[in-house]
Structure formats: C-alpha cells, structure tokens
Amino acid sequence: MVRVNSVHPGAVDNDMLHNQALYHLLLPDHPGDITREEIEPVFQRLNALPIPWVESVDISNAVLFFSSDDARYITGASLPVDAGQLVK
Numbered sequence: 001m002v003r004v005n006s007v008h009p010g011a012v013d014n015d016m017l018h019n020q021a022l023y024h025l026l027l028p029d030h031p032g033d034i035t036r037e038e039i040e041p042v043f044q045r046l047n048a049l050p051i052p053w054v055e056s057v058d059i060s061n062a063v064l065f066f067s068s069d070d071a072r073y074i075t076g077a078s079l080p081v082d083a084g085q086l087v088k
Contacts, residue, residue: 003066003072003074003075004075005066005078005079006077006078007063007079008078008079008081009054010046010053010080010081010085011046012055012058014056018036018039023039026043027042046088047082047085047088048087048088049083049084053083054081066079
C-alpha cells in the first residue's frame with residue numbers, strides 16, 4: 001500500500017521568486033531595481049490563468065490532498081500546481 005505521487009509547483013510567491021537577480025533575467029534592459037508591480041505582468045504572461053504566481057498555501061493544499069484519505073487510491077500521479085504554466 002505504498003503510494004507515490006508528486007506535486008510540481010510553478011512560480012510560487014516567495015523569496016526564491018522575488019529577488020533582483022531573477023527580475024533582471026526576465027527584464028534585462030530595465031535600469032535599476034525592479035519592483036513586484038513591474039515584474040508581475042511578466043510572470044502573468046507565463047501562465048494560462050490570469051495570475052502572476054501561486055501562493056504557498058496552494059502547494060500545501062495539493063500535498064495535503066495527496067496525503068489524505070481522499071487520495072488513498074491515487075498513485076503515480078503528477079500534479080502541476082502552476083496556474084497553467086506547463087501547458088503554455
């Protein structure tokens with residue numbers, strides 16, 4: 001009764017995403033510091049859904065579902081939680 005599933009997060013609203021080094025990779029011609037408001041449209045264009053990034057709680061909820069009795073017969077599933085980034 002071993003289940004093996006995986007959750008594949010897209011861009012998650014955290015410090016790994018929100019830093020000047022990554023911002024400048026996405027907007028290389030921008031002078032100076034880039035704000036969250038300036039980078040938001042760039043991330044939103046990467047997703048199929050009209051949001052720039054998912055929240056940490058969205059990833060936690062997917063993991064919680066896989067570990068719950070509601071998913072007791074699900075195995076071998078890959079669940080992208082990425083606002084449609086993978087399909088775009």
